[in-house]
Every structure is written in C-alpha cells, then in structure tokens.
Amino acid sequence: MVTQIISTMETQVSNGPSGTSLPNGPVISTNGSTDDSKTNLIVNYLPQNMTQEEFKSLFGSIGEIESCKLVRDKITGQSLGYGFVNYVDPNDADKAINTLNGLKLQTKTIKVSYARPSSASIRDANLYVSGLPKTMNQKDMEQLFSQYGRIITSRILVDQVTAGISRGVGFIRFDKRNEAEEAIKGLNGQKPLGAAEPITVKFANNPSQKTGQALLTQLYQTAARRYTGPLHHQTQRFSMIPSLGKGPDPNNSSKPILDNLLNASYGVKSSPTLFPRFSPITIDSMTSLAGVNLTGPTGAGWCIFVYNLSPEADESVLWQLFGPFGAVTNVKVIRDFTTNKCKGFGFVTMTNYDEAAMAIASLNGYRLGDRVLQVSFKTSKQHKA
DNA sequence: TACAATT
Known part of the structure; x- marks a missing residue:
C-alpha cells in the first residue's frame, strides 16, 4: 500500500x-x-x-x-x-x-x-571491480576511472556486519560501452596509486541473466534479512522461518515458492549428524601456524578457510559444523555466479581465537559425506601462478 | 581440486 x-x-x-x-x-x-x-x-x-x-x-x-x-x-x-x-x-x-x-x-x-x-551505445557499459584497496572510497574510485569516460553511477560494496568497511568490490557504470572497454584495457590487472595488489576490472553480470534458482536464492536472502536482520546463530535461523510466510504483502504470489525453498534448505532430513573429533594437529601447532598466516583477527573475528565442500553445500552446513565450537559471526559458501553451485570452498568467521583454533583442529580432516574437509585459518592471498 | 565478494 x-x-x-x-x-x-x-x-x-x-x-x-x-x-x-x-x-x-x-x-x-x-x-x-x-x-x-x-x-x-x-x-x-x-x-x-x-x-x-x-x-x-x-x-x-x-x-x-x-x-x-x-x-x-x-x-x-x-x-x-x-x-x-x-x-x-x-x-x-x-x-x-x-x-x-x-x-x-x-x-x-x-x-x-x-x-x-x-541507445545501443549505452548498453553493457557496467563494470564490476574487485581487489580494491580497503581504504579506497567511492570518490577515489571515480577519480581513477573518470579518465576513461563519463561515469553514470558508481558504488563500493560494504560489509554489513562491521558497519561500513569496504569489501574491496564495486561497480562503475560508464555512459558509453566503449568507455567501459577502455577502462578495462587501462585498469584491469593494474595497481592503483600505492596499492599492494592489482585490481580486477570486468564487465558486470547482467541480473536478467541469472538462473531461476539464483533468483530464488536472492529472493529468499532478501526476505530473510528483512525480517530478522543479519543472522548469527542457528537458533535465529530456525526461529525466523515461521515469520517468512507473514510478509507485508499477503497477496505475494511467491510465498509458496519461498516455503518450498525453506523446506528444501532446512528440512530435518538434510541436517548432518556430526561427531567432532580431534585431528592429529595440536592446538599449539595451530597457534604457531596462525602466527605465520595472520597478523591478527581482521575486523569482527578470525576468518577460517574451509575447503572441499560439495557443489550442493550451503551456509547451514557451515553453521552446523562450526557452531558447536563457539561464537560464529558469519559463514559464507562461495558459489559460481552463473550456476549458483558451491565452488568447493567457503569461509567462517569466529569471534574468539581459542574457539577458532579448536574448530580447526577438530574439523580439519573431518569426513563429511564422501569428502574430507581441509580447514585452516584464511591466508591473505593464494599466490597466483 | 586450493583463499571470495555481483548494487
């Protein structure tokens, strides 16, 4: 209304x-x-x-x-x-x-x-930029790109839990497609001013090319955030489910779709039964590894890299795996943007170092289905060949 | 098989 x-x-x-x-x-x-x-x-x-x-x-x-x-x-x-x-x-x-x-x-x-x-010349002029220095703001980014043409819109995505910290990812829409092409040629793989890492500049994906499944996932995520805000605990994930059917628009024809999606994602049948155990790696050796890999917790906590997830893996499995070890503030399954399938890895953020180390020691080498997980603190960057 | 991010 x-x-x-x-x-x-x-x-x-x-x-x-x-x-x-x-x-x-x-x-x-x-x-x-x-x-x-x-x-x-x-x-x-x-x-x-x-x-x-x-x-x-x-x-x-x-x-x-x-x-x-x-x-x-x-x-x-x-x-x-x-x-x-x-x-x-x-x-x-x-x-x-x-x-x-x-x-x-x-x-x-x-x-x-x-x-x-x-006009045809203004179509497909939108760029996706990643690897931006965290210190770079929208104005800095526009200044960098404006040498290639007239910028219509720009945006830098920010982390919503740590309130406004740049995610190093953004968008730039030029007036003309050929301006965008020139910006890719000039800036892709280049290091801005005094930046340590090169940026990636490419044409942005067109939202209308998303798969139906991806659209449903997005719709569900949008709805979930609207009712409960950022998710932190399993109990919140489950308690929010009944509220999803009570949206502001009772005539919303997508309700049955949402219900189906929720049942598929959170039905009891899919909950893995876990038997955490200690891997041969000791907590003390993890402590020394952490010193090599990290300068400290970044922002909200300690980021953990989880490798060898199945293509069907979703966020709920990460919550269930890591939740028993302590405070988990964020989980993320990395998916292919076009297929929406997990790319085989994900990230988990935990607040307390001891709990993160315990989770790593216990879950590294853990067998999930027919896969053996590899779990470690996230490194800053994997060397590229 | 190996360290993201898609307004």
Missing part, C-alpha cells in the same frame, strides 16, 4: 540536473518524434516486491503520467529493481526528482533521475 510506504519515508537531496529552463509541454522535433529528455525519468533501487501498480501510484501522485514501466525479467517476471516514468509535463518530472529522489522504501533508497535516450 503506497500511502503507508510514503508515511515512513524520508527525502534527501535531489541530484537532478539544474539550470536548464524547462519547456511547458512536449517538444516535437522536425522528424515528428517526441523529445523525452525533460519528461522521461529512470528510477533505480526500487524494492524487489514493488509492483507496477504501486510504482505507477507513487509517481502518479506527482502529476499526469504519459507512460511508465517497471522493468521485469523476461522469463521469471521478477522486478529488476528499476523502471521508467514519462510525465506529460516536464515540470512534473522535475518535481518528481525533487520530491522522490532519495526516498527510503523498505531497505532501499530509490534514485530518481532523468533517463538518457535509449
């Missing part, structure tokens, strides 16, 4: 263009086509569950809409999180930017700006 959403949202500064005098109606060019540049808006970072009707209702509250479209995945129908609104009156477009840009809807802060004219 849009009125409820509006009552809880805040506005912030507009980033719309200024200084241009606006005509008072549609501009018709000499070839008969309509110039939409002052009336057509692009809206980004919409909540996943926002419908076309809510979208139209929200933006229709500003003024008469000529046309609007929430962009969806061609196959799954899932919202891609952005849309277009074309107003009749350019003044209403301006007003929509001033009123609605920066609006907080659920977990998102929407962006409202003038849409660039549709």
Whole structure:
C-alpha cells in the first residue's frame, strides 16, 4: 500500500540536473518524434516486491503520467529493481526528482533521475571491480576511472556486519560501452596509486541473466534479512522461518515458492549428524601456524578457510559444523555466479581465537559425506601462478 | 581440486 510506504519515508537531496529552463509541454522535433529528455525519468533501487501498480501510484501522485514501466525479467517476471516514468509535463518530472529522489522504501533508497535516450551505445557499459584497496572510497574510485569516460553511477560494496568497511568490490557504470572497454584495457590487472595488489576490472553480470534458482536464492536472502536482520546463530535461523510466510504483502504470489525453498534448505532430513573429533594437529601447532598466516583477527573475528565442500553445500552446513565450537559471526559458501553451485570452498568467521583454533583442529580432516574437509585459518592471498 | 565478494 503506497500511502503507508510514503508515511515512513524520508527525502534527501535531489541530484537532478539544474539550470536548464524547462519547456511547458512536449517538444516535437522536425522528424515528428517526441523529445523525452525533460519528461522521461529512470528510477533505480526500487524494492524487489514493488509492483507496477504501486510504482505507477507513487509517481502518479506527482502529476499526469504519459507512460511508465517497471522493468521485469523476461522469463521469471521478477522486478529488476528499476523502471521508467514519462510525465506529460516536464515540470512534473522535475518535481518528481525533487520530491522522490532519495526516498527510503523498505531497505532501499530509490534514485530518481532523468533517463538518457535509449541507445545501443549505452548498453553493457557496467563494470564490476574487485581487489580494491580497503581504504579506497567511492570518490577515489571515480577519480581513477573518470579518465576513461563519463561515469553514470558508481558504488563500493560494504560489509554489513562491521558497519561500513569496504569489501574491496564495486561497480562503475560508464555512459558509453566503449568507455567501459577502455577502462578495462587501462585498469584491469593494474595497481592503483600505492596499492599492494592489482585490481580486477570486468564487465558486470547482467541480473536478467541469472538462473531461476539464483533468483530464488536472492529472493529468499532478501526476505530473510528483512525480517530478522543479519543472522548469527542457528537458533535465529530456525526461529525466523515461521515469520517468512507473514510478509507485508499477503497477496505475494511467491510465498509458496519461498516455503518450498525453506523446506528444501532446512528440512530435518538434510541436517548432518556430526561427531567432532580431534585431528592429529595440536592446538599449539595451530597457534604457531596462525602466527605465520595472520597478523591478527581482521575486523569482527578470525576468518577460517574451509575447503572441499560439495557443489550442493550451503551456509547451514557451515553453521552446523562450526557452531558447536563457539561464537560464529558469519559463514559464507562461495558459489559460481552463473550456476549458483558451491565452488568447493567457503569461509567462517569466529569471534574468539581459542574457539577458532579448536574448530580447526577438530574439523580439519573431518569426513563429511564422501569428502574430507581441509580447514585452516584464511591466508591473505593464494599466490597466483 | 586450493583463499571470495555481483548494487
């Protein structure tokens, strides 16, 4: 319900263009086509569950809409999180930017700006950047990339548990695809300024190319965070399950899908029965190994590398493996972005050194199904051949 | 088989 959403949202500064005098109606060019540049808006970072009707209702509250479209995945129908609104009156477009840009809807802060004219040259101009120095901020990154062209958007992803620490990963969208290509040529594999490690720059994956399974996983993760926040303990993971069916939209057609996914992921049948035991490696030898590999706990705790997980492994198995040894703050199964299968390894963060060392000593060499796990403190980087 | 990250 849009009125409820509006009552809880805040506005912030507009980033719309200024200084241009606006005509008072549609501009018709000499070839008969309509110039939409002052009336057509692009809206980004919409909540996943926002419908076309809510979208139209929200933006229709500003003024008469000529046309609007929430962009969806061609196959799954899932919202891609952005849309277009074309107003009749350019003044209403301006007003929509001033009123609605920066609006907080659920977990998102929407962006409202003038849409660039549709053109083949602006497609596939989005880059994914990894290996960025943790000290580099968005402005630094833009400065580095701006030599290759006009930047439309940029973002550096941040860790949500350690509140705002860079994950060394980001996105840069250029105005033109050829600018993005030049940036890859110029910056991929290069070390920024005084950085110790080279960065990776490549074209970003297109969300619409995600598999159905990947979309479901994302949908589930989004829903889980919305209701319970970051997950820390097994008990929280299980207690959140009943609440998932009670979302704000009772008409949400994806509910049965979510229920099925949850049953598949957390059914008792899949819980492994564990018999932790001590490996031949002693705690004392682990202590000395830790000294070689680590300078200390990074951020929230001690990061542990877990190798030889099956392609079907998920986060729950890591919680169950490591949870008995002490405080686990985070687990992550690394998956192939296109297949969504585990790449054979994952990471676990534990708060206390002694508990982490005990977990490693016990679980390294542990047989899980037909696999023998290899567990150690994470190293800073594996040498590349 | 070997140390991530996809708004």
